[in-house]
Amino acid sequence: MSPSETKITTSKERVRPISGFPEWLPEYRLVELQWIDSFRKIFESYGFTSIEPRSIEPVEVLLKQGDTDKEIYSIGRLLNNNSDENEPSYALHYDMTVPMARYVAANINQLNFPFKRYQMQKAWRGERPQDGRFREFLQCDIDVVDTRPIPLHFDAEIPIIMHEAIESIGAGPLTTKVNNRKILEGFYSGLSISDTSNTIRIIDKLDKIGTDGVATMLSKDLKLTPPIIDMVLNFAEIKGAGHSVIDQIRDLNVKSSLLEEGINELEFVIQQLEKYKAGTFLVDMSIARGLAYYTGTVYESRFTEYPNFPTICGGGRYDNLVGDFVNKKLPGIGISIGLTRIFAKLMREGKIQANRKTPTDILVVHTQGAPYDLIKDTANILRARGFNVEQYHEDRKLKAQLKYAGEKMIPWIWFPPADRNGIHEVKNSVTRVQAISDPKTWLPG
RNA sequence: GCGGGUGUAGCUCAGGUGGUUAGAGCGCCAGAUUGUGAUUCUGGAAGCCGUGGGUUCAAGUCCCAUCACUCGCCCCA
Secondary structure, three states, rough: OOOOOOOOOOOOHHHHOOOOOOOOOOHHHHHHHHHHHHHHHHHHHHOOOOOOOOOOEEEHHHHHHEEEEEEEOOEEEOOOOOOOOOOOEEEOOOOOOHHHHHHHHHOOOOOOOOEEEEEEEEEOOOOOEEEOOOOEEEEEEEEEEEEOOOOOOOHHHHHHHHHHHHHHHOOOOEEEEEHHHHHHHHHHHHHOOHHHHHHHHHOOOOHHHHHHHHHHHHHHHHOOOHHHHHHHHHHHHHHOOOHHHHHHHHHHOOOOHHHHHHHHHHHHHHHHHHHHOOEEEEEEEOOOOOOOOOOEEEEEEOOOOOOOOOOOOOEEEOOOHHHHOOOOOOEEEEEEEEEEHHHHHHOOOOOOOOOOOOOOOEEOOOOOOOOHHHHHHHHHHHHHOOOEEEEOOOOHHHHHHHHHHHOOOOOEEEEOOOOOOEEEEEEOOOOOOOEEEEOOOOOOO
8 A cells, every 4th residue: 555545434434435436225136137237138138148256357358449548447465465466457347348258169069159258347547537437336248259250130139139128127218320341441441541449439420529639630640741630520420320421331332351241240230220210320430439459330329419428339240359358259249228328317317206105015024913924924924925035023102103104105005903813904195095914914005 | 837716614605904712504402292204493513713833912814835725727527
């Protein structure tokens, strides 16, 4: 520990929130769990299976994709902190994709291909938190990895699954922009630009710094000539739905086999997507995705209502991510959904209805004078019938017990009789109607 | 990492130009109410005024530093 490190001393400091590490109250966690269940159901309905790889990876694995400036959290033990150099250094993963590739490589002989998996796990990034950006967040990924070439149909199916997932939690509408890296690289190399990856990186900033900013960077950083810059910019402006976009690219009359390949792929993908839902998927030549490993189709989705809010889904095709870990060429394609990002945004906008503070369906109150076993048996009968049942263990005045039920928004209150031969009553918390009932046969309604 | 904003009770905030023992509303707890949630009334608990230093007879208030939260840049889910 360095001497400059400050210590947390007051009790206030010990309990207060840490920026970028969100914590929800139970009523919101309940909603988040519903989202997770819903995602799981949809992913599984398309035949994706779950894995949960470890949260840490060797630092070298995480840095594999080239971006060494990634804000990753390294881990170490408090004791033994001046550890020997033999110990490898580990860090918390900052996404699911690279660790998934490592997992596939590690288990390649036991997995069946095409391997279709989903993962819903926390990821950690050290970037400065702000609206929609966290240091600890839940990410939901679906990916397909194969030992053979992956058919293009997956390029269309995967964003459709993602849209279904988002729709299932009522978080829409979304706008998804689609592009293909081969078009970008093919187009640029057709213009004899050598540094295609940096060109892509700069073009990706179009919506942030505008055409002038991009033109300046292309000129200064990459020494591109004005006519080439014009071509690049005009090209990046191309966007829209359907085939007119494809035609516009062809009309620019730049020739390269890679470009042609990319256009054909994109044409197929967008055709399929349009069949699913016209207008939701837009082709956009300014979409590149920052991550270096993408090689084909790329996607990026935002809330239609909040275009300036960061991307909530992103993904694409990578030809050789797993191949970095094993001596085989394994192509993959996938997408990830920023669940925490979506959740926090909707919460902030007041669009998340928390209508329960607990999963409890029924509170069995402690009727005055009733034998404890009778109350417990009543709760158990109801529980065995599939209800979530909570018992009020203390013989307090009813006012306090009912207040508790009200605060926790428990929908039903059960009143056991004072003795075994008495009659049960159940009360609806909302309507406040109370009626005679039997725990063996009662049905809510 | 770089800039802007903000730190007083659980929450929202008052506390002109420094001046006794730091306030309100809401919330919380208890009672009125010997057993069915509200309202009302009564009482109560709760604060190193973010932290450290400085100026002063005197600092919640002025100065410096620092930390935290927050908004933007970078980057991304």
